Amino acid sequence: MKIIDLRTAASHIKQACDESRDLNRRSPFFFTVGAGISYPPIPLASEIESECKVVASDYGRTEEPNSPRAIDTYSHWFGTAFPQPIQRQRYLRRFIEGKSISHANLRLAHLLLGQTITNLVVTTNFDDLLSRALTLFGRQHIICDHPSTVERIDPELTDLQLVHVHGTYWFYDCCNLQGELRERAKASVHTSLTMASLLDNILSHRSPLVIGYAGWDGDVLMSALQRRLQTRLPLNLYWFCYRKSAAEVLPAWLKDHEDVCIVLPTQPKPDSVQDTGDVRVSELQTGEQSDLTVIVSPGGSSGKEPEALCLPAQQVLDELIQAFGLRAPDLTIDPLSFYAKHLRSSLPHGGAGRSEGEVYFIDSVIMRIERASQRENESIQQIESQMEEVRDAVRRSQYREGIANASRIRINDLDEDQLAELSAAVQIAVLGLGDDSSQKLEGWDLQVSLTRRLQNLKPDEPAHDMTLGTALIGKGRTLVAQERHMEALPAFEEVRERFAQRLGREFQRLVLSALRWKANALNMTGQAPEAVATYDEIISTYGAFDEVFFLESVARTMLDKGNKLYASDRKVDALATYDEFLKKFGGRGDDPFQTLTARALVRKGVALESLDRTTESLEAYESVEKRFGAASSTALSAPRREALRRAGQRLLSLNRTEEALLSFQRALQIQPTDVQALSGLGNTLRATGQYERALGTFQSIVKQEPEYLLAHNSIADTKFDLGLYAEAKTELSEIITRQPQYIPSYLKLAELGTELGEFDEAREACALAQTTSADLHRIRYQQALIETEAQNYPLALQLLEQSLAFRGVYSRFCYSVMGSIFAELGLQESAIDAYSKAIENGVKSAHLGIGNLLLGVGQLEKAELSLTKAFDAMPAATGPRFRLAILYGISHRQDDSKKMMLEVLSMFRSNMRPGRVLRRVTALAGIGELPQAIKEILSLKSNVPKLSNILHDFWNDLKLMARVPSIRSDILSFCVELERSVGLIPPRDVG
Numbered sequence: 001m002k003i004i005d006l007r008t009a010a011s012h013i014k015q016a017c018d019e020s021r022d023l024n025r026r027s028p029f030f031f032t033v034g035a036g037i038s039y040p041p042i043p044l045a046s047e048i049e050s051e052c053k054v055v056a057s058d059y060g061r062t063e064e065p066n067s068p069r070a071i072d073t074y075s076h077w078f079g080t081a082f083p084q085p086i087q088r089q090r091y092l093r094r095f096i097e098g099k100s101i102s103h104a105n106l107r108l109a110h111l112l113l114g115q116t117i118t119n120l121v122v123t124t125n126f127d128d129l130l131s132r133a134l135t136l137f138g139r140q141h142i143i144c145d146h147p148s149t150v151e152r153i154d155p156e157l158t159d160l161q162l163v164h165v166h167g168t169y170w171f172y173d174c175c176n177l178q179g180e181l182r183e184r185a186k187a188s189v190h191t192s193l194t195m196a197s198l199l200d201n202i203l204s205h206r207s208p209l210v211i212g213y214a215g216w217d218g219d220v221l222m223s224a225l226q227r228r229l230q231t232r233l234p235l236n237l238y239w240f241c242y243r244k245s246a247a248e249v250l251p252a253w254l255k256d257h258e259d260v261c262i263v264l265p266t267q268p269k270p271d272s273v274q275d276t277g278d279v280r281v282s283e284l285q286t287g288e289q290s291d292l293t294v295i296v297s298p299g300g301s302s303g304k305e306p307e308a309l310c311l312p313a314q315q316v317l318d319e320l321i322q323a324f325g326l327r328a329p330d331l332t333i334d335p336l337s338f339y340a341k342h343l344r345s346s347l348p349h350g351g352a353g354r355s356e357g358e359v360y361f362i363d364s365v366i367m368r369i370e371r372a373s374q375r376e377n378e379s380i381q382q383i384e385s386q387m388e389e390v391r392d393a394v395r396r397s398q399y400r401e402g403i404a405n406a407s408r409i410r411i412n413d414l415d416e417d418q419l420a421e422l423s424a425a426v427q428i429a430v431l432g433l434g435d436d437s438s439q440k441l442e443g444w445d446l447q448v449s450l451t452r453r454l455q456n457l458k459p460d461e462p463a464h465d466m467t468l469g470t471a472l473i474g475k476g477r478t479l480v481a482q483e484r485h486m487e488a489l490p491a492f493e494e495v496r497e498r499f500a501q502r503l504g505r506e507f508q509r510l511v512l513s514a515l516r517w518k519a520n521a522l523n524m525t526g527q528a529p530e531a532v533a534t535y536d537e538i539i540s541t542y543g544a545f546d547e548v549f550f551l552e553s554v555a556r557t558m559l560d561k562g563n564k565l566y567a568s569d570r571k572v573d574a575l576a577t578y579d580e581f582l583k584k585f586g587g588r589g590d591d592p593f594q595t596l597t598a599r600a601l602v603r604k605g606v607a608l609e610s611l612d613r614t615t616e617s618l619e620a621y622e623s624v625e626k627r628f629g630a631a632s633s634t635a636l637s638a639p640r641r642e643a644l645r646r647a648g649q650r651l652l653s654l655n656r657t658e659e660a661l662l663s664f665q666r667a668l669q670i671q672p673t674d675v676q677a678l679s680g681l682g683n684t685l686r687a688t689g690q691y692e693r694a695l696g697t698f699q700s701i702v703k704q705e706p707e708y709l710l711a712h713n714s715i716a717d718t719k720f721d722l723g724l725y726a727e728a729k730t731e732l733s734e735i736i737t738r739q740p741q742y743i744p745s746y747l748k749l750a751e752l753g754t755e756l757g758e759f760d761e762a763r764e765a766c767a768l769a770q771t772t773s774a775d776l777h778r779i780r781y782q783q784a785l786i787e788t789e790a791q792n793y794p795l796a797l798q799l800l801e802q803s804l805a806f807r808g809v810y811s812r813f814c815y816s817v818m819g820s821i822f823a824e825l826g827l828q829e830s831a832i833d834a835y836s837k838a839i840e841n842g843v844k845s846a847h848l849g850i851g852n853l854l855l856g857v858g859q860l861e862k863a864e865l866s867l868t869k870a871f872d873a874m875p876a877a878t879g880p881r882f883r884l885a886i887l888y889g890i891s892h893r894q895d896d897s898k899k900m901m902l903e904v905l906s907m908f909r910s911n912m913r914p915g916r917v918l919r920r921v922t923a924l925a926g927i928g929e930l931p932q933a934i935k936e937i938l939s940l941k942s943n944v945p946k947l948s949n950i951l952h953d954f955w956n957d958l959k960l961m962a963r964v965p966s967i968r969s970d971i972l973s974f975c976v977e978l979e980r981s982v983g984l985i986p987p988r989d990v991g
Contacts (some may be wrong), residue, residue: 001247001704005266006311006434007237010323012261013209014162016235017117017649029209030120030202031111031804032221033130036212036242036313037104042127052081068632071216082981092169095128100146105213107317107397109133112160116324117209120153120161120202124213124221126169131162137329138342145170150193155202165195165220193584197988200226207235207259212242212313215250226253240316241265245634247671262318265309275395315434318397328395335375340366355971377609383413390425395898399429411450414459423450425466430474436481444475464503469495469510483751485521492518505547512542512553519560521631535561555596562603571610578604591633598624598639605646612787612841612873616651621647623667632935641667648680652687655876660684675701675708682714687876689910691721708913709739715749720752721910723943728752736768743773748784755914757949759790777806784817788912791952793821812841816849844873850878855887855960877906878919882957885926889964897964914944918954925958926942926967927975933974934981941982951984959990 003249004012011028020238035044043051063075082088108130111117121130134141141160142950144153144169153161156185188910203224215222225237231645239254241247241264247255247262257260262511268508289316311899330338343366404425414422430443451468460462476491495514499507514540522531538557540551560790562577581600585593605620624643628636648663661684667677686692695718701711729752735745746769753762773779780803787796800814800821822831831853838846851866864887885900904923908916917940924933941947962971975986 001262003247003258003262003264006240006263006316006319009033009240009261010319012236013117013238013320014323027115027118027120028206030118030122030155030206031108032125032208032210032213033108033121033125033313034213035125035315036214037108037313038102038125038127038129041102041129042125045070045074049077054078055081062443062919063560068845069217070214070760071218073632078796091170093125096169099127099129101129101133104313104317105129105133107314107321108211109137109139110326111317111320111324113137113329114326115158115160116326117320118206118207119158120155120163122163122202122208123163124166124216124219125164126166128168128170134160134162137305137331138338144198144472147194148193150198153198153202155205163195163198165199194225195220196705197557203228207233207237210237210239211316212240217251220681229253229257229260234727235259236261238263240311240313242310242312248671263311263362265311302411315432318338318399318432321397324351326396328392332395333392340369340373343369349506353544376544378537383409385420387418387422390422394428394432396426396650397432400437400439401434402426403439403446404427407442408444411453412414414453416454419450419454419457423447423454426450427471428466436478441478441482444471445640447471450477462851465499466506466510468497469507469514472515473510473517476521480521483524485524488521492521495900508545508551511942512538514551516557519557522745523564528564531564532561532568535564549784551585552592552596555581555593558584558602559596559603561598562607566603566607566610574610575604578607591635593596594628594631594633595635595639598628598636598643601627602639602643602646605643609646614654618647618650620648632754639669641670641677644670645674645677645680648677648684651682652684653874653876657684657688661688675702675711676706679711679714681835682718686718686721689717691909691910694718697721709735709742709745713744716748716752719912720755721911725752725756725943731757740772743769743775746772747778750786751783754786754789755950756944757914757946759949761785763788777808777810779815780806781810781817784814788817788821789950789952791824793825796821812838812843815841816843816846818851819846819849823849823856827859828853832863844870845877845879847873848877848883850879852883855883859860860887860891881907882919882923885923886960886964889922889926889961889966892965894966897966898927912940912943914940914947914950915953918951919957922954922961923955925971926961926964928967928970930970930977934977937978937982937984948984955987955990958986962990 016028020026029048035042047360057083061081062082065073067073069240074219078088099197099200099650104804108121111119112134112817117901121585122129123778131141131143134874139160141162142152143162143164144150145164153163155161167900171454194422199220208225208422213221231235237257237260239247239250239260241250244264247264250262251501251550254260261842327333388406390402390409393399393405406422406429406919409422409665426443426447429449430440433440433443448468451464451471454461454464455468470685470718472491473493477486479485479488479491484907492514496511499511502508519531519534519538522528522534535557539554539555539561543554545551545554550881556579557953558581562574562581565571566574582597582604586597586600587691588594588597607619608614608617609618621643624640628640644667648660648667651657651660651663661681664677664684665683667674668681671677678697682694682697682701685691686695698711698714698718699707702715706713712731719725729749732745732749732752735742736749739745744878746765750762750765750769751767763783763786765787766779769779769782770776780799784796784799784803787793787799797818800818806809815834819838822828832850835846835853838849847866847870849868854860854863854866864884866885867880867884870877871884874880881900881904885897885904888894888900901923905920905927911917911920917936921937921940924930924936944950958971958975962968978984978986
């Protein structure tokens with residue numbers, strides 16, 4: 001899938017159009033638009049489906065559709081609610097006729113005026129909003145809305161042409177149901193005058209720019225595209241997706257075609273109009289599956305699952321208008337002259353005598369309009385001229401220019417009407433900016449100043465208060481996006497202080513929004529107690545409100561509170577908060593509460609997992625699928641997949657590999673392209689020794705999503721498992737070359753180098769990482785691991801102390817490594833103390849360290865207790881099994897010892913990592929398979945030139961094994977054979 005951003009796409013399109021114009025050729029593109037450009041005046045398919053379901057239910061028709069696909073459920077409920085074609089046409093007419101033109105349709109009409117990009121639009125919409133917009137701007141156009149009118153369209157003509165492939169709401173033969181859509185998609189053996197043939201003709205010479213259309217499988221447009229994409233295109237097809245998830249569900253024949261560019265949103269737009277809510281202070285419309293909204297709290301309240309990134313239809317069209325530098329439509333520049341000209345061209349006038357039209361004295365009307373235009377031009381003063389500069393910039397989608405022009409106006413010189421108009425223009429410009437730039441902040445500051453001035457003129461006007469609150473929240477949010485969190489807090493607090501006691505739900509929504517953002521800012525500044533206190537204020541103040549907006553906000557706040565408590569290491573309190581949420585909202589069956597409940601169950605599982613309540617955590621994860629597995633809501637897909645992935649990861653850590661495999665596969669059934677589930681599947685295949693399949697799985701991730709760098713690291717790891725050491729290191733080096741900022745690849749290269757005994761190369765990888773990243777916490781930890789393996793213990797301890805000073809996520813592991821170093825140095829008390837600190841911080845492997853230490857000094861009972869704890873905590877690890885096998889042997893429990901050794905061997909029979917091979921060799925020696933053990937270590941020596949650098953633990957293992965009476969002679973014989981056949985000389989204390 002070829003993914004680009006909006007600005008790049010606009011640049012591509014402009015270059016192609018410029019070249020075609022220079023060569024005097026036809027436009028290379030045509031617009032393909034869907035419901036996204038007509039929303040919100042015209043409801044989306046999902047809203048129509050919901051209303052139809054209610055109508056059908058009223059008549060006792062409640063049979064569910066056979067398929068969960070959007071086209072199938074829409075068709076089913078529309079046809080079930082309105083079985084007669086004329087009923088469906090009347091229904092469509094009811095919610096389309098007389099509706100205002102959406103901003104996206106106005107922007108598209110603006111683009112068509114000069115035919116800068118194209119003169120042709122193909123739409124799946126039934127409405128006439130684009131046609132009305134063109135008429136409003138004074139442009140005539142040809143319409144085709146039925147197969148019998150196909151001959152009207154000629155792609156070679158320069159006339160503006162509009163094709164409604166499914167018909168329009170004026171006629172009952174418009175296509176709504178799946179059968180009707182498929183019928184219109186068919187070619188005909190009797191005539192070439194079909195929508196399918198028309199689209200084939202258009203697509204043979206032009207490429208579509210797809211906006212506001214999700215792509216319904218089997219309709220006439222998608223069928224024509226599939227036929228055309230059997231071969232290459234002369235120009236790229238650009239498909240603008242509202243959200244990233246929209247691209248994921250596009251068919252492979254489309255999104256994987258080499259001439260198709262998928263345009264996705266690239267950065268969060270916290271101040272843009274995709275945010276959810278009901279307080280309407282702006283009429284900026286976003287298009288495809290979004291809400292008409294204003295600045296509200298994080299998480300929103302529309303009932304839709306919020307996503308950080310979106311690309312509304314209007315934003316796409318704004319970018320194209322900016323790229324081509326279009327002038328504003330004549331209607332908006334000089335409306336009176338525009339109308340006079342329109343009358344002159346439309347009606348009879350002038351000439352000698354009384355023509356037919358002169359019964360209405362049209363000339364007189366035109367002259368009156370022209371005189372009014374002249375008087376208006378003569379009366380324009382400096383302020384009005386400056387105001388017009390702002391209007392003109394906003395009309396042309398030049399929002400930064402509009403804000404800059406507005407900032408030059410002296411607001412003290414403006415009257416009330418001018419202040420109100422300028423405030424509205426600034427708000428449109430601010431909301432139109434798709435970033436969090438200094439210009440956006442300047443715009444919000446200007447809006448605040450304008451509104452304060454309006455309040456001085458009319459202090460009792462609630463609308464001004466609402467605008468001020470919205471602007472303050474917008475300012476605060478922009479400061480948060482700029483990571484100026486402390487500066488944002490006063491803006492949010494002013495909203496709270498001004499309006500907390502105001503009556504009216506609209507003001508309470510503003511206060512709730514401000515409190516939510518205040519808590520967010522407090523979080524980002526590390527003020528966790530204050531953030532939790534703010535969450536508690538929201539819950540206590542608004543918990544009893546019964547409107548969905550407040551209920552949803554309280555629900556999200558409770559989740560945020562639980563997450564903050566968890567992040568603050570108050571896991572028991574976090575668990576209590578999730579339980580409180582489930583008690584209050586878990587029984588609701590409506591969206592968004594089902595989705596939020598699923599999230600709460602996942603977070604509860606995470607909290608339980610951190611408290612080592614494994615069974616309960618798995619029950620929480622599994623309950624998500626039990627409760628919501630049959631639900632058709634797409635919003636539930638993400639928490640369902642997360643629950644299955646987390647369950648799979650937990651099961652894998654418990655060595656329950658078959659169950660883990662099933663869990664990841666179930667996640668992939670929901671979303672086959674879920675890279676995290678694919679990664680979990682690959683790791684499970686690795687754990688079960690299926691390295692080739694694992695490698696193929698990770699490579700499929702990279703093919704699907706080349707920038708998912710973790711998969712590249714996994715490929716390197718898997719190649720290392722296969723003994724392809726050089727290829728593994730090459731894979732990592734290539735990642736570092738392409739993405740030098742990706743620190744995990746440097747550290748993985750250092751880790752693999754350490755495993756091979758190539759300490760200098762490992763040190764060099766860490767040094768390179770240090771030149772690229774300021775994350776010294778991780779780098780120092782990795783350097784300490786290298787020096788520990790190289791037995792440079794003083795330096796290793798120094799590096800661990802440095803890593804600990806950063807108090808990061810690796811700190812707890814530093815204690816465990818310190819314990820192993822102290823044990824090597826014979827400092828038993830220091831080792832136990834370090835291991836104990838690691839255990840206190842949740843490092844379960846530290847039990848193994850304590851057990852190993854106690855085993856070495858002969859404290860067998862205490863050693864067994866610690867090793868058993870390690871075994872229970874890490875059932876997928878071989879270390880506890882191997883040490884228990886030795887302990888059982890020393891304790892004369894030969895059967896248990898051999899059983900453990902055989903389990904060790906079964907866990908990685910074909911893994912070629914040096915450490916795993918050495919562990920396999922010792923296990924083979926432990927069960928008397930000496931020839932096979934020698935064969936394996938000979939092979940390892942031939943592939944690992946610096947093997948002698950990594951034999952320290954190997955010799956220690958043999959030293960311990962020599963204490964087992966039943967295998968002592970075999971171990972001594974094995975050591976002799978190591979020296980004779982392999983050339984490895986054991987230390988004197990072995991045996």
